[in-house]
Amino acid sequence: MRPKVNEVFIPGAFPKYTYVSRESEEYEETYESRLRYCLNTAGFLTSIVGPSKTGKTVLCEKVIGLPKVVSLTGNDFKDAEDFWITLAKKVRLPLGTAFVHQESLEGEGLAGTKEARTASRSESYGSNKDEVINFFKNNDLVLVIDDFHYATENMQYEIAYQLKDAIRYSFKAIVISLPHRSDDAIRKNGDLSGRLNLVNIEPWTPDELKEIAITGFEELGVTINDSLVTSMAQESLSSPQLMQSNCLNLGLLREDDPNIDLETLNVEILNKTYKRTSLNHLTYQEVARKIKAGPYTRGKTRKSYTTIHNGITADIYELVVKAIAVDPPTVRLSTDEMKQRIDSLIEKAEDKPERKKIVNTIQQIQNIINTSEQMYQVFEYKDEQIYILEPLFLFYLRWGKL
Numbered sequence: 001m002r003p004k005v006n007e008v009f010i011p012g013a014f015p016k017y018t019y020v021s022r023e024s025e026e027y028e029e030t031y032e033s034r035l036r037y038c039l040n041t042a043g044f045l046t047s048i049v050g051p052s053k054t055g056k057t058v059l060c061e062k063v064i065g066l067p068k069v070v071s072l073t074g075n076d077f078k079d080a081e082d083f084w085i086t087l088a089k090k091v092r093l094p095l096g097t098a099f100v101h102q103e104s105l106e107g108e109g110l111a112g113t114k115e116a117r118t119a120s121r122s123e124s125y126g127s128n129k130d131e132v133i134n135f136f137k138n139n140d141l142v143l144v145i146d147d148f149h150y151a152t153e154n155m156q157y158e159i160a161y162q163l164k165d166a167i168r169y170s171f172k173a174i175v176i177s178l179p180h181r182s183d184d185a186i187r188k189n190g191d192l193s194g195r196l197n198l199v200n201i202e203p204w205t206p207d208e209l210k211e212i213a214i215t216g217f218e219e220l221g222v223t224i225n226d227s228l229v230t231s232m233a234q235e236s237l238s239s240p241q242l243m244q245s246n247c248l249n250l251g252l253l254r255e256d257d258p259n260i261d262l263e264t265l266n267v268e269i270l271n272k273t274y275k276r277t278s279l280n281h282l283t284y285q286e287v288a289r290k291i292k293a294g295p296y297t298r299g300k301t302r303k304s305y306t307t308i309h310n311g312i313t314a315d316i317y318e319l320v321v322k323a324i325a326v327d328p329p330t331v332r333l334s335t336d337e338m339k340q341r342i343d344s345l346i347e348k349a350e351d352k353p354e355r356k357k358i359v360n361t362i363q364q365i366q367n368i369i370n371t372s373e374q375m376y377q378v379f380e381y382k383d384e385q386i387y388i389l390e391p392l393f394l395f396y397l398r399w400g401k402l
Contacts, residue, residue, distance in 0.1 A: 009245075049176075054239060077151050137169075142172040237331055317361060335384045
């Protein structure tokens with residue numbers, strides 16, 4: 001009996017039927033083999049860096065085994081709470097209450113003093129740490145901290161400090177972060193020099209993404225047109241999660257209408273698939289609206305530009321959003337490429353904005369992002385390059401209702 005579509009294509013969990021093992025050009029071996037080596041190197045911390053939604057967590061689950069993964073995010077760690085207590089709560093480990101002997105304190109005349117309270121906290125801290133490390137080792141658990149960049153800068157250095165000491169006792173930990181985000185606390189930490197295993201995840205190629213569709217639809221007993229698969233791979237923006245979503249929605253559309261023929265290239269069905277996938281990411285509608293609105297103008301009216309789309313007008317902030325979304329889809333754009341895209345959207349040559357204005361607009365958008373909640377952290381402008389940190393956001397710009 002064949003599996004169901006939603007059992008084959010799984011965007012948000014481990015894909016049993018459509019897991020794709022990739023080989024890294026940098027390491028000349030599979031990512032699974034590289035990570036397995038890292039975890040078997042005692043006394044080393046593992047740092048995984050790669051674009052958003054590229055399967056970094058799924059890789060860990062594949063190599064370690066889901067029951068052995070203790071998963072946290074940078075946002076789970078608060079400055080006010082001890083690192084080891086946070087871990088203990090996650091694994092539901094009841095911590096013993098450490099204390100300093102009263103007789104000793106009284107003999108030294110320290111009972112009830114600040115020194116006594118400090119000593120008590122220190123002993124409790126040491127006890128908590130030892131208990132957690134032993135629990136992880138005895139149960140063969142691996143700590144995986146995803147989205148490390150979400151932790152505050154102070155907390156990042158605190159986590160690095162605690163892990164630096166813990167790995168000496170064969171405590172296994174993996175820290176996952178995005179490129180272009182500050183991970184100095186880990187990768188540029190002098191105390192971790194010589195004790196850090198690095199895994200750089202490269203973006204998925206179209207051929208690797210196509211393998212998800214080919215394998216999955218074959219599992220379902222469905223023949224699918226190669227051009228159709230190629231289109232989905234391009235629209236999935238190097239993200240296996242997006243590819244899984246697009247394949248899932250295409251498969252569900254076919255379930256609703258068995259007459260849909262996937263052996264031919266059906267643009268109408270593809271567009272319907274992408275629009276359905278975009279409905280899963282409606283939260284980005286508000287992100288797009290906030291970026292398009294730009295900073296408060298204090299009653300001033302921004303210059304409007306007449307676009308090539310039936311004379312529809314747009315201000316410079318709206319043009320930036322539209323330019324990011326046009327063909328071909330890409331998660332990295334230089335300032336000059338942005339100017340070319342914006343120029344191509346404007347009807348009159350004399351109306352095209354200067355490069356300086358475009359740079360200023362992008363910087364203003366970056367300020368909006370920097371002062372907004374985590375949901376809005378979708379792109380980063382750095383060294384005259386726009387990096388789309390969240391491919392789901394770009395996909396929504398292309399196919400969702402703005």
